[in-house]
Amino acid sequence: MIKDIKTALLLFLVLAVxxxxxxxxxxxxxxxxxxxxxxxxSLIRQRGHVVGSSLIGQYFREPQYFWSRPSATSPVPYNGAxxxxxxxxxxxxxxxxxxxxxxxxxxxxxxxxxxxVPVDLVTSSxxxxxxxxxxxxxxxxxxxxxxxxGIDIVTLRHMVQQNTTEPLLGFIGEPVVNVxxxxxxxxxxxxxxxxxxxxxxxxxxx
Amino acid sequence: xxxxxxxTAAVLLLTILLALPLGRYMHRVYAGERxxxxxxxxxxxxxxxxxxxISVNQEMDWKHYAVALxxxxxxxxxxxxxxxxxxxxxxxxxxxxxxxxxASAFNTAVSFTTNTNWQDYSGGSTMSxxxxxxxxxxxxxxxxxxxxxxxxxxxxxxxxxxxxxxGNFWVDMTRTVLYVLLPLSALFALILMxxxxxxxxxxxxxxxxxxxxxxxxxxxxxxxxxxxxVASQEAIMMLGNNGGGFFDxxxxxxxxxxxxxxxxxxxxxxxxxxxxxxxxxxHMVKAxxxxxxxxxxxxxxxxxxxxxxxxxxxxxxxxxxxxxATQANMASLAGGGNMEGVEDRIGAGASxxxxxxxxxxxxxxxxxxxxxxMPLSGGINLFFMQMGETVFGxxxxxxxxxxxxxxxxxxxGGLMVGRTPEFLGKKIESFEIKMASLAILVMPxxxxxxxxxxxxxxxxxxxxxxPGAHGFSEILYAITSPANNNGSAFDGLxxxxxxxxxxxxxxxxxxxxxxYLPLLALAGTLAGKKKIPAGAxxxxxxxxxxxxxLVGVILLVGALNFFPALALxxxxxxxxxxxxxxx
Numbered sequence: 001m002i003k004d005i006k007t008a009l010l011l012f013l014v015l016a017v018x019x020x021x022x023x024x025x026x027x028x029x030x031x032x033x034x035x036x037x038x039x040x041x042s043l044i045r046q047r048g049h050v051v052g053s054s055l056i057g058q059y060f061r062e063p064q065y066f067w068s069r070p071s072a073t074s075p076v077p078y079n080g081a082x083x084x085x086x087x088x089x090x091x092x093x094x095x096x097x098x099x100x101x102x103x104x105x106x107x108x109x110x111x112x113x114x115x116x117v118p119v120d121l122v123t124s125s126x127x128x129x130x131x132x133x134x135x136x137x138x139x140x141x142x143x144x145x146x147x148x149x150g151i152d153i154v155t156l157r158h159m160v161q162q163n164t165t166e167p168l169l170g171f172i173g174e175p176v177v178n179v180x181x182x183x184x185x186x187x188x189x190x191x192x193x194x195x196x197x198x199x200x201x202x203x204x205x206x
Numbered sequence: 207x208x209x210x211x212x213x214t215a216a217v218l219l220l221t222i223l224l225a226l227p228l229g230r231y232m233h234r235v236y237a238g239e240r241x242x243x244x245x246x247x248x249x250x251x252x253x254x255x256x257x258x259x260i261s262v263n264q265e266m267d268w269k270h271y272a273v274a275l276x277x278x279x280x281x282x283x284x285x286x287x288x289x290x291x292x293x294x295x296x297x298x299x300x301x302x303x304x305x306x307x308x309a310s311a312f313n314t315a316v317s318f319t320t321n322t323n324w325q326d327y328s329g330g331s332t333m334s335x336x337x338x339x340x341x342x343x344x345x346x347x348x349x350x351x352x353x354x355x356x357x358x359x360x361x362x363x364x365x366x367x368x369x370x371x372x373g374n375f376w377v378d379m380t381r382t383v384l385y386v387l388l389p390l391s392a393l394f395a396l397i398l399m400x401x402x403x404x405x406x407x408x409x410x411x412x413x414x415x416x417x418x419x420x421x422x423x424x425x426x427x428x429x430x431x432x433x434x435x436v437a438s439q440e441a442i443m444m445l446g447n448n449g450g451g452f453f454d455x456x457x458x459x460x461x462x463x464x465x466x467x468x469x470x471x472x473x474x475x476x477x478x479x480x481x482x483x484x485x486x487x488x489h490m491v492k493a494x495x496x497x498x499x500x501x502x503x504x505x506x507x508x509x510x511x512x513x514x515x516x517x518x519x520x521x522x523x524x525x526x527x528x529x530x531a532t533q534a535n536m537a538s539l540a541g542g543g544n545m546e547g548v549e550d551r552i553g554a555g556a557s558x559x560x561x562x563x564x565x566x567x568x569x570x571x572x573x574x575x576x577x578x579x580m581p582l583s584g585g586i587n588l589f590f591m592q593m594g595e596t597v598f599g600x601x602x603x604x605x606x607x608x609x610x611x612x613x614x615x616x617x618x619g620g621l622m623v624g625r626t627p628e629f630l631g632k633k634i635e636s637f638e639i640k641m642a643s644l645a646i647l648v649m650p651x652x653x654x655x656x657x658x659x660x661x662x663x664x665x666x667x668x669x670x671x672x673p674g675a676h677g678f679s680e681i682l683y684a685i686t687s688p689a690n691n692n693g694s695a696f697d698g699l700x701x702x703x704x705x706x707x708x709x710x711x712x713x714x715x716x717x718x719x720x721x722y723l724p725l726l727a728l729a730g731t732l733a734g735k736k737k738i739p740a741g742a743x744x745x746x747x748x749x750x751x752x753x754x755x756l757v758g759v760i761l762l763v764g765a766l767n768f769f770p771a772l773a774l775x776x777x778x779x780x781x782x783x784x785x786x787x788x789x
Contacts (some may be wrong), residue, residue, distance in 0.1 A: 001273070008278040010258040011376055012285065012348075015383055019347040020340035023388060024438040027395050031405035031437065034396075039405040041433045041461065043413070050413045055402055055460040056431055061419050069550065076421045080431035081410060082331060083455035085547045085575040087698035089676035090523045091782050095546060095578075100529050116532035119522065120541040123531075125549050126458030126557075126574045132550040134541020136532075165465075165551075171209040171216070173466015174540040174553035180416070187416050 044184065052180050056080050057131040060183055063109050064149035064190065066133070066141050068179045069120055070102055073128035083127045099123065110144035132176035135164060149190065159185055207535075210516050210555030217473050217559070218505065221481050228478065229485025229497075235385045236358065236378065236490070238262070247384055254380055265371035268730030271359055272723060274375035275352060279319055282348055287315035289341045290333075299334035300409030301432075306332060313707045318342055320718040321349035321600060323443070323450030323570055323693035324710055326702040330432050330453040335407060338452060343439045347391075350446030350479075351382035353568075353602030356722060357483060360606055363733035364630050365491045372729055386479070387446060394441035394475060402464035403437040436461055444475035447601045449570035449693045457560070457573040458549055469552050469573060473560055476569045480598040483605045493630055495748035500608055503756045507597045511590065512562040515583040518780075519544050519558040523580065544583075547575030558583050561694075565590040568600030570693030577672070577680065577696040584696065585776025588683055591690045592772075593764040594649050600691060606725050608756075610642040611763075612747065613728075615756045617642075619745045628744055631737035638731060641724040648720045649689050650767040652713050656685035657771065665705035671698030675782065679775035684710065689717035 031039035042054045052058055057068045059078040071077035072086040088095040102122040107113065118136040138160045146153045163182040167173040234241055244251070255262060266274065289296075290311035294304040306314065310327050317324040318341075327333070333342065359372035399405050411431045418427045436452045440462050443449055453459040463469050481501065488497025520543040522533030535542025535554065543554025552560070557574035564571045565587040576584055590597055596608050613629050617639050620627030627634040660666030660681045669684070670677035680696040687694055688710040695701065701710065746752065 004270075004274055004277055005281075007258055007260060007376055008274065008281050011254070011260070011379065012278060012281050014254055014257060015348060015380070016285070016340060016344045019383065019388065019442075020344035023392065024339045024343060024435050027392065027399075027438040028405050028407060028435055030396065031399045035399045035405075038402045039399050039437070040408070041404050041406075041411055041431055042402050042464075043411060043431075050411060051416055052413045052429060053411075053431055055464050056429070057460075058415055058417070058429060059419055059426075060417050062417055065417055076426055078429065080413070080429045082328070082432070083453050083459050085455060085458070085578070085697065087575055087577040087671055087696070088546065089577060089672040089679075089698070089779070090525065090544065090546070090580050091674070091676060091779060092672050096525055096529060099526055099531065103530050116527075116530050118539075118541050119526055119531040119533045119543075120545045120548075120550055123526070123546040123548075125545075126547045126572070127453075127455040127460060127549060129455075129460055130549050130551075131460060134539055134550055136539035136541050139539070167209075168467050168470075171212045172470045173551055173556075176540070176550045184416050 044180070051184065054178060054180055055131055056129050056180070058180055058183070060179070063144055065183045065186060066138060066145065066179050067121070069130050069133060070098075070122065070124040071128040072124040078129060080129065083129055085126045085128060086124045113140070113143060115140075131178055131180050133179055135160070135175055135177055138177040138182070145186070149186065151189065207517065207520055207555070210520065210559065211513065213470070213556060214509070214512060214516070214559055217470065221474050221477050222501070224474070224478055225481035226485055228482035230489055232386060232482060232486040233489035235381050243385055251380060251384055258376070260374070260376045260380070262374065262377055264374055266374055267370040268359060268372055268726045271372050271375050272726045275355060276719070278375070278379065279352060282345060283315045283319040286318060286341050286345055287311050290314060290337055293334040293337045296334065296336050298336035298339070298407065300407065301334070303332060303334050309704065309707050310702060313711050316711050316714050317688070317693065318345040318448070318450060319349055320691055320714050321353055321446070321448060321568060322688055322691040322714045322718070323448045324688045324695070324714065325450050325693070326707060326710070328454040329451050329456070335435055338439060339435060342450060343442060346439065346442040346446050346448040346450070347383055347387050350387060350442070350448065350601045351379050353447070353600050354382045354483070355379055355602070356725065357602040357606040359729040360609055360725060361487050361490050363729035364632065366733050367735065367737045369733050370730070372733055387442065390445050391438070391441040394445060394471070395437040397471065398437045398440055398468055401468045402461070403440055403468065404433040404461045405435055405437040406433050407435060408433055433461065444472045444569065444571060445479060447476060447480070447567045447569040449564060451571065457571040458575070463552070463573055466551055466556070469556060469560065472571070473563050476563045476567045476571070477598045479601045480567055480604045483602060487605060491630055493747070496630065499748040499753050499756070503753045504597050506753065506757050507593070507760065508562070508566055511586050512559060515562055515586040516555050516558040518580040518583045519554040521580070544578070544580050547578030549573065561587050562590060564694055565692060566597040566599070568595050568603065568691050568693070570687060572694055575697055576694060577698045581676065581679070581776045581779035584679060585772055585780070587694070588679070588686055588776065589764065589768065589772065591686050591692050592653065592768045593760055594646060595690050595692070596760050603691070607645065607721070610645045610725065610728070611760055612756060613638055613642045614646065615752065615759045616745055616747065618759065619752070619755055623743070625743050628738065630747065631740065632732050632735045633738065638728055641728040644724040645721040645728070646763060649717055650763075652689040652716055653686050654767065654771070656689065656709055656713055657682050660685060660709065663705070665703065669699045669701060669703060669706060671700070675775055675779040679779060682771055682775050685713055689713040691718050
């Protein structure tokens with residue numbers, strides 16, 4: 001028995017060092033050398049500043065941007081330091097109230113749109129950090145953005161397409177549109193247009 | 207639906223294709239054969255034995271093996287508990303978290319040492335990186351390896367005859383970590399990193415928001431993005447059927463499961479080792495056809511229930527259609543089905559599949575919120591656990607429970623024809639049946655008594671988030687999951703209370719170690735018996751009839767024990783008319 005306890009203690013220490021220190025630190029070393037972009041969070045940089053991660057969604061509420069899915073993180077939506085879901089059951093009246101309110105907000109932002117709203121746009125994701133929306137949810141928002149942002153529909157549809165990921169082999173994953181990258185592209189367009197109107201001497205108006 | 211069915215078939219097929227060679231490989235490892243792997247890692251293995259004074263050839267009887275396992279687990283648990291309490295003053299703590307409160311530290315230590323990984327804390331905002339690595343990751347490895355050391359003596363008992371020797375616990379533990387879990391995890395972690403899973407010692411990255419917004423009267427300009435050493439932990443948490451995530455939202459977090467491809471591989475990883483163990487059993491006992499019979503019985507139980515779960519998730523929530531949302535899951539536009547608590551890149555169908563795999567195995571990881579599943583789909587998650595982790599089951603413990611059920615099935619078969627039952631050449635007598643029954647019946651007892659205690663006390667009822675039948679499901683789930691060492695949850699339940707810390711902690715301990723001793727005692731007596739050659743009256747264990755009998759026994763025990771409870775929870779919830787909900 002005493003011998004067993006001694007063996008157990010020694011073996012535990014050896015295996016703990018191997019699996020708890022050597023293994024994760026070696027993986028960190030390899031990750032930092034071989035996949036530095038991914039291992040550090042797939043960060044997007046502009047002019048030396050980190051403006052987000054292509055894997056972590058951001059919150060958008062202005063009509064000229066594509067809106068992400070509702071997020072249940074606290075204290076603010078899309079809190080990248082946490083993650084969280086609503087955990088509301090499918091028959092919970094609170095869920096029905098939330099969804100009804102979200103549908104109302106979407107309709108108010110674009111009164112011309114009469115069709116039913118794609119469901120992922122009015123339900124909160126599991127992580128609260130979902131960077132994607134479905135293609136249906138992106139196309140649903142195109143008319144609103146065209147009007148609010150002054151970009152024609154064909155260009156917008158093209159931008160959506162450029163930021164779409166198709167499922168692997170047709171069945172692994174779902175077709176999705178990355179809202180962070182898409183809105184960043186929109187943001188750059190708006191910034192360029194803004195610069196052009198503010199100082200027209202610097203370049204031709206777009 | 208079609209693409210989800212193709213996905214399901216692909217996951218199962220790829221798993222079996224990988225499990226076949228892995229099972230053979232594990233057989234050679236545990237037999238101590240000299241081949242490329244042992245030549246490569248042999249020096250490390252011998253080095254470990256030298257440091258720890260383990261003699262490779264010293265075999266143990268069942269009692270010695272049991273004591274070694276319990277002592278080893280106890281040391282691991284105490285170490286983890288101490289580490290969690292002390293993490294505030296230890297290094298590798300970039301976010302400066304304080305020590306974990308003692309009740310929660312105890313619950314976590316018990317939970318991770320037993321492969322349960324029930325988490326009453328929120329991962330991302332509680333644990334220092336040292337705790338994640340030297341605490342939780344270590345137990346992810348060791349608890350999975352412990353699972354395998356639960357089944358190895360039982361398999362050896364069937365392979366050997368007239369002996370007390372069931373193997374050496376220390377050697378089994380070392381070989382499992384060194385030859386099976388570490389290399390597979392390292393390989394898997396590399397693939398995960400390539401796909402976008404983070405692996406760094408940095409704490410938080412600050413991003414300047416593309417479009418700042420106003421929330422609660424304050425303008426939010428930045429997003430704080432939590433990163434960390436995730437890939438190394440994610441790999442073993444799936445392969446080892448642990449399931450305790452690095453971040454709060456576990457496998458739904460984009461840094462744990464960034465793409466459809468990682469989701470696919472993580473699903474395969476959950477059932478890879480449980481399946482490989484079945485084929486390893488076939489090699490060790492020289493009963494390959496019986497191994498296939500187990501595999502087929504598993505699929506017969508798994509596939510129909512999973513397809514039903516996928517169907518209801520893809521159909522969506524009728525309540526939301528009524529409110530003016532479209533849930534059509536169009537192949538080209540996607541995003542359909544019951545999307546509350548589901549990630550877009552994963553989708554409702556794959557979320558249901560992952561839920562089935564995570565509850566059929568003892569993984570308990572979640573790439574979606576099971577609390578928001580359609581009631582019947584959530585109920586199927588529950589039922590997979592309530593079948594006693596036999597459908598794939600946990601790493602090691604799953605096969606061990608299946609073997610107990612098989613012994614039970616040959617006993618029933620023997621009763622029908624009036625012969626002494628035999629299992630793989632071993633006579634099954636009253637002691638074996640008593641031990642098998644004990645191993646099988648502990649769990650239902652824990653779940654039913656625990657749930658009854660929870661719903662009849664105010665402290666138990668106070669935890670539920672959702673009203674009505676769904677609240678009952680939350681409580682039933684919270685007892686079922688720890689008692690089966692699964693660890694998944696209907697997260698709406700507030701489980702970090704004294705009541706739930708206590709009751710889940712007890713369910714975990716009893717659920718893990720109570721069946722363990724009868725199983726080992728069973729191995730002890732089986733090993734001592736001689737092998738009798740199969741005769742004309744022997745019930746062969748690889749025929750369709752036997753597969754049917756095995757499936758029947760598993761279903762019957764699960765259904766008889768739990769149908770009343772399931773009727774009060776998920777089934778009542780699914781049947782609730784919408785009209786009563788709309789006000």
